Amino acid sequence: MDRILSDPPPAESFPPIEVGPKDLSGYRFGNVGIDYVHRFTAAEPGPHLLLVGLMHGNEFCGMTALTALLEAGAAPTRGTWTVAFANVAAYERFDPAHPSLSRFVDHDLNRVWSPDVLDADASSVEIERARALRPAVEAADHILDLHSTILSFEPFWVIPHRGAPRALARTLPVPGTRVVMRPEGLQGTPLIAYGRFGDRQGDSTGLVAECGQHWAEDCQTVALACLIDYLRVFDTIDRDLAAALRPADPPAGPEREMEATVDYVARTADFRYARPWRGFDPVSKGTVLAYDGAEPVTCPHDDGFVVFSRPHPKPGGEAMTLAQLVTEPQA
Numbered sequence: 001m002d003r004i005l006s007d008p009p010p011a012e013s014f015p016p017i018e019v020g021p022k023d024l025s026g027y028r029f030g031n032v033g034i035d036y037v038h039r040f041t042a043a044e045p046g047p048h049l050l051l052v053g054l055m056h057g058n059e060f061c062g063m064t065a066l067t068a069l070l071e072a073g074a075a076p077t078r079g080t081w082t083v084a085f086a087n088v089a090a091y092e093r094f095d096p097a098h099p100s101l102s103r104f105v106d107h108d109l110n111r112v113w114s115p116d117v118l119d120a121d122a123s124s125v126e127i128e129r130a131r132a133l134r135p136a137v138e139a140a141d142h143i144l145d146l147h148s149t150i151l152s153f154e155p156f157w158v159i160p161h162r163g164a165p166r167a168l169a170r171t172l173p174v175p176g177t178r179v180v181m182r183p184e185g186l187q188g189t190p191l192i193a194y195g196r197f198g199d200r201q202g203d204s205t206g207l208v209a210e211c212g213q214h215w216a217e218d219c220q221t222v223a224l225a226c227l228i229d230y231l232r233v234f235d236t237i238d239r240d241l242a243a244a245l246r247p248a249d250p251p252a253g254p255e256r257e258m259e260a261t262v263d264y265v266a267r268t269a270d271f272r273y274a275r276p277w278r279g280f281d282p283v284s285k286g287t288v289l290a291y292d293g294a295e296p297v298t299c300p301h302d303d304g305f306v307v308f309s310r311p312h313p314k315p316g317g318e319a320m321t322l323a324q325l326v327t328e329p330q331a
């Protein structure tokens with residue numbers, strides 16, 4: 001999710017850094033001609049899974065889960081795994097004194113995934129990296145993109161649409177909460193909505209797992225469980241190895257599904273929340289969420305949740321996302 005902090009709070013206002021970065025230089029040279037990308041193909045045919053960590057440079061859980069897989073010498077029993085460390089340039093800038101600042105170098109790598117951006121003339125660290133990664137993305141059938149959050153939210157899936165990715169997420173127990181997003185509500189296109197991954201009629205899937213707070217031990221546990229479950233669902237990992245690698249009791253959070261309903265963009269410089277929202281706060285129709293200038297911003301429906309809120313949004317910036325609980329029987 002997009003959580004650019006326009007006014008980064010001081011380091012002491014963040015949760016403690018229980019897990020820090022480690023040296024990834026040994027993973028730089030892969031086998032597909034793209035730095036920090038490694039491909040493993042089994043003799044038996046099967047799905048091509050793209051496993052992504054570090055889309056945001058200070059979100060370590062994808063890095064810890066994927067390096068655990070690589071360090072175990074794991075390889076697919078069928079099909080292909082492509083392991084990609086996405087924004088290593090940002091990751092290498094991590095500074096514990098300013099831990100929110102290495103999310104990206106120039107701008108969010110997870111908002112550039114459209115031909116409009118990738119085929120245009122504009123250049124930046126992130127656009128060039130996306131161009132380099134593009135062949136790996138286009139070769140894949142399915143994408144698992146491992147993320148985390150700046151605040152200690154319940155872990156949750158982000159599902160780009162109601163087609164195949166939603167059905168896949170329903171088969172995965174960790175995280176427990178699933179949120180179907182509104183790509184049209186975001187300021188740019190995330191990887192999981194790129195090309196055919198955004199096609200509601202197609203078989204390709206892209207999922208984001210938001211695994212918990214960036215630097216918490218629990219977050220790394222959720223990410224590793226999520227990764228191993230994902231490889232198991234596609235029947236591409238040795239069962240004994242999967243059992244050995246998967247954490248026993250990851251803190252998955254409650255099992256529930258919701259659909260994003262509102263991506264609220266601040267209109268004025270005098271935008272302020274009615275109270276601090278900590279993530280997945282339940283709200284009802286008419287609950288005052290914030291004040292935008294003199295106008296109260298209210299929840300338009302019952303069974304609502306403030307999925308996340310961004311501190312100090314500027315006019316025209318994404319402020320908060322609301323979702324509504326799905327109460328239909330779940331197939």
Ligand SMILES: [Zn+2]
Binds near residue numbers: 001055056
């Ligand atoms: Zn992220």
